[in-house]
Amino acid sequence: MDTPVSPTVACIGGGQLGRMLGLAALPLGIRMEFVDPVVGAPAGEIGPLHIGELDERGVIRPLLERATVVTYEWEGVPADIVSWIEEQRRPPVYPPAAALRASQDRLYEKTLFRQLDVGTPDFLPVDSFADLEDAVAVLGAPAVLKTRRGGYDGKGQHVLRVPADAPVAWAALGGVPLILEAFVPFDRELSVLAVRGRDGSTECWPVVENHHSEGMLRRSNAPAPGLTPELQAAAVAIATRMLDELLYVGVLAIELFDVGGRLLANEMAPRVHNSGHWTIEGAVTSQFENHVRAILGWPLGSTETRGVSTMLNCIGVMPAPADILAVPGAHLHDYGKTPRHARKLGHVTVVADDADTLHDRVDRVLAVLPADG
C-alpha cells in the first residue's frame, strides 16, 4: 500500500474554469494554485492566486518546484510558455503545447481536422485583400471572415452575406492573418467533450446541443435532443482521433455543426469547456474532476449521464439565488465575478429524470433569469 502524498496542480489562468477545477480537485485531496493577471480572479477563492501575466516565467518558475503537474484553463494562454514548461521536463504539463498551438490558429486547427479525415467547412487563408477576393470567388457567399488567432465569443469575425461585402469585411479585420470559411447551412450547433488519460484511455460525454447568440454560448442541452447512437459514435470517432493524434491528456472540447446528421468540426478548445458545465450534476463524473484525474494519471471516471440536463449561462447579471433555487432540480453556480455587460458570471444547470419535466423546470428558470442589461 503506497501512502498517498497530496498532489499540487498548478493552473495557468484563474477564471471560472480554474475555480470549478479547484472545486472538483479539493475533495480529491489535491491542492491547486493559480496564475492570473487579475487580482480577485474567480479561482482565488479556492486556492492561492499568484498575480502575473500568463507567461510570466518569474511567477511560474517557483510553481514548477512544487507542482505535481501543470495545466491551463484558457486557450489564450501563450503556447510558448507551455512549450517552455514541456522543455523543463518536469513537472509535466497537460494538455500538450501542440494541442494549444493548433487551437490558437484557425488555419492550423482546420488543417489538422482535415488531416485526420474530420470534416470541416471549406476554408482558405487570407493575408491580403487580393487573397480575400480570390477566396470569395472560390468559396462563394455567404462566408465568414475570421482572424486566425485571438478570436473568441464571436469577436474577430465578420460575415460576408454577398461577395460585395468583401471590402467592408477587409476594412474591419484586415492587417492580421485571416481565414475565410464557407458558410455551412447547419441544422444546429453541437459539441463533444472527451478526456484522455496519461495511459491513453479515453472517455466521451454524450454530445451536447448548444445555443449561441451574439457569439456567446447561452444554453446547452445534454444529451443533445434526438441524439442517435450513430451521431454519438461519429462524434466519439472525431474526438478519439484528435486525442490520439495529439497524444492529448485532459479534457478536449470540439464544437461541431450538425448538417443533416453529418458532423463538421468548427473548432476545438484544449480545456474544460462551457458546454460541459452540466456534467457537474448531470454526469457521474464532471469534466472538471475527469480533467484533474487525467492529468494526474488517475483512472478516468464514468461519463454516463444522470438524467437529462440543460445548462443556462448567466450573462451580465446574476439572478437572485432564491429565485433559482425555488425551481426543483436547478443548481446555481456563481463565479464570484463583478457584473459587467456580456460577461459570463455564472450558470444554472437544471436536471430532471425526463425531457418533459426538464422542459417545465427550464421554463421556470428562464422566467426568473434576468436579461443582460
Added chain:
Amino acid sequence: MDTPVSPTVACIGGGQLGRMLGLAALPLGIRMEFVDPVVGAPAGEIGPLHIGELDERGVIRPLLERATVVTYEWEGVPADIVSWIEEQRRPPVYPPAAALRASQDRLYEKTLFRQLDVGTPDFLPVDSFADLEDAVAVLGAPAVLKTRRGGYDGKGQHVLRVPADAPVAWAALGGVPLILEAFVPFDRELSVLAVRGRDGSTECWPVVENHHSEGMLRRSNAPAPGLTPELQAAAVAIATRMLDELLYVGVLAIELFDVGGRLLANEMAPRVHNSGHWTIEGAVTSQFENHVRAILGWPLGSTETRGVSTMLNCIGVMPAPADILAVPGAHLHDYGKTPRHARKLGHVTVVADDADTLHDRVDRVLAVLPADG
C-alpha cells in the same frame, strides 16, 4: 428584480464539516469564514480561517459585523457563545442555542425526546455511586453509563454487562454528571437527517442505516436497506416534531435504534452529520447545500435520492486516490487532515443504480481501503 448581494456565512468550527459546507456554499455565491483554534484546520482551504477558541468573543465579534448569518459545525461549540450571538439580535445564528444546549446534555436531550412523545431507551440520572446502584436496580443490566456532557465517538461511555460492573464503571467515569441508559437490544442503528427553513418548511432525506465500531461511524447505507414507507414516516414524524418544537433552522441529525421496526431516539446532533455525507452525490440536494440554503432563508432543495449509496469513512489512513477512483461510482473526499490513529480523514461514497451493483462496488472499495494502523 433585486440585485443579489453576496452573503457571508460565519461558521464556528473549521473541521471537515465546515469544509464541506464551504464547498457547497461557494458555487451559490456565498463566502464562508471560519473560526477554529487549530492552524491548518480543514475548512481553511475553502475560506478565511480565524484562529481562536470557539467562544472567543474577540475573534467572533468582528465576524458578526460582516456576516449575513452565523452557524456552527460541531455540537461541542459552547452554547453560551451561541446564546450571546442570539442576544446581539443580528446577524441571526442558526441552529438555535436551545437545540445546541439540549444536544450537549444527554439528560436534557432524552427528556426533550420524551416530552415530544419520541421513544428513547429508559434512562436515569446518576450523580453519585448510590444513584448508580439505584439506577442499575431499576434499569437492570446490561446498561450503559455515559457522561451527560462531552462524550463523542464512543468516548465517555462504559458498558455494565452485569450489575456487579457498577464499581468499575463508576471508577472510570464518576465525578461528573452521568446518565445510565438501559441497554436496548436493537436490530440496527439508523439516522434521519432533516432540514428546516426560516419559513418553517421542512425536508427529510431517507433514513440511513449506520454501522459503528469502536464508537465511530464506519459505514452508512442510504436509503437503509428494507426501508418501508411506514418506517420513513415514523422517522419523519420524530424529526419534524423536534424541528418544530425547537423552531429549528438548518440540518438536524437524529440517531435512532431500530427495535423490531419501532424507532427509539438515541441522540441528536444540531448540525450536518457524518451519516449524511452520502447526500453529496446520492441526493438531489446535499445536506451541506440545504443547510446553507436554510440558514440564509432560501428555498430548500429536494432531498430525493439519486440511486442507492454507501458511505465508507476513511479512518486513520487515507487510501491511494487512484485505487478508489478505479471503482465505478466511487467518489473520494479527502479532508486534508494529517493522518492519525482513529481520526476521520475522509470518506468514500459509492453510488449505483441498484443494490446489487452497489454491493459489488462497495466490495471493491473495501478491498483497497486500508485499515487504521
